[in-house]
Amino acid sequence: MRAYQQMFVCFGPRHWWPADTPLEVMVGAVLTQNTAWTNVEKAIENIRAAGALTLEALANISVETLAEWIRPSGYYNLKAKRLKALILFLHDTYGGDLKKMAQTPIPLLRKHLLNVHGIGEETADSILLYALDKPVFVVDAYTRRILSRHRMIEPKATYGEIQRLFMEHLPEDAALFNEYHALIVETGKTFCRKTPRCAGCPLAGLNGANVAPNIPPD
DNA sequence: CACCAGGCAAGTA
DNA sequence: TACTTGCATGGT
Numbered sequence: 001m002r003a004y005q006q007m008f009v010c011f012g013p014r015h016w017w018p019a020d021t022p023l024e025v026m027v028g029a030v031l032t033q034n035t036a037w038t039n040v041e042k043a044i045e046n047i048r049a050a051g052a053l054t055l056e057a058l059a060n061i062s063v064e065t066l067a068e069w070i071r072p073s074g075y076y077n078l079k080a081k082r083l084k085a086l087i088l089f090l091h092d093t094y095g096g097d098l099k100k101m102a103q104t105p106i107p108l109l110r111k112h113l114l115n116v117h118g119i120g121e122e123t124a125d126s127i128l129l130y131a132l133d134k135p136v137f138v139v140d141a142y143t144r145r146i147l148s149r150h151r152m153i154e155p156k157a158t159y160g161e162i163q164r165l166f167m168e169h170l171p172e173d174a175a176l177f178n179e180y181h182a183l184i185v186e187t188g189k190t191f192c193r194k195t196p197r198c199a200g201c202p203l204a205g206l207n208g209a210n211v212a213p214n215i216p217p218d
Numbered sequence: 219c220a221c222c223a224g225g226c227a228a229g230t231a
Numbered sequence: 232t233a234c235t236t237g238c239a240t241g242g243t
Contacts, residue, residue, distance in 0.1 A: 033225040039241060040224090074223090074240040082226085120226050140224050185224055194222070222243085230235075 001170070003206055007183040010202035014182035017130035019044075022098050024053060025131035026090075029123050030082050031073040043073035055096045058087045082118025089116045102132045110136070121159045129181070135174040137166040138181045142188025149192065150207045 018037075019025045024044065031040040046069040047053050052061055067080035093112065094101040101109070106128065113124035121139070128134040139162045147153045153162055170176060191201035198204060 029224090032223090034223065034238090035225085035240080036223040036242070038223090039239095042241090072240060075225095075238045076240080078226085078238055118226065122225065126224080138224085142224070181224090188224085220243105223241095226238095228236085231233090 003203055004176075004180050004183065006202040006206070007187050008179070011183055011186050013179060014186060016178060016182035017126075019130075021053075022131040023055060026086060026127050027053070027058075027083060029126040029130070030086060030118060031070060031079055033075070033079070033123065035074050039073045043070040043076075046070065046072070055087060055090060058083065059091055059096075078118075085117040086119065089113075098132075102134075106134050106136065109134070125163075129174060129177055133174050135172045135177055137163050137170075137177045139163050139166075140181070140185065142192060143181070143184050145194075146184060146188060146192050146203065149196075150203065152207055 017025050017028065019028055027047070028040055028044060031043050044053070047058075047066075050057075050069060052058055052069070058066070063080045063084050066083060067076045070076050070079055070083070073079060089112070090096055090098070090101070094104075104112070109132075110124055110128060113119050113127060114121070119127075125136045125138045128136040129138055139159050143162060144153070144157070147162065147165075148155045148157075153165065166177075166180070170180070187202060191198055191203075
């Protein structure tokens, strides 16, 4: 919690995820895979301009057309297929009813999402937390890098191990997990890139280990 | 110019 | 099981 407070003091509330609807969160979660959010915004805006930011419209559009719309987000052929797989899953499993989806128990829901082609652990958990408001902690590249550089995890720690570290030490609160992950990303973007610029980082000195020299490979 | 970004699946050993 | 590689655009 101390790390959380230090980041919060530095950045304030982040108001994540930047999207208007749960469906838009899910689309963004796929499009942002290994991609800068600014590129994702352009892609989502193209879909919106086509009036296709609904389950019905996305279900009826061809992967080729979808790929053209999402071109700015990179990996567009790959992601068009992944979006289609997600849309098909939502349609087939819940009849496109996201309210019904939200009633499914979290472990089962997570298992279902991981079975969708193109949805891995981070994307699944982003959907659970930011689209469905479920208390699931999201682990991303910044989370791993920050914890690793502060010697709080082994560099080779698995996704599940990192996730458990948070969830076993925090109250089970979706709003807290939401804000915490958002703060980690903001801290990561500002101070903990691959080429580190640690000066001014709100986490400097945390756990005794202060930054720059001898940073292990991520 | 080189490097990086809110991953994932498929292939190889 | 544990690495490695392909996927692609746009900003710094």
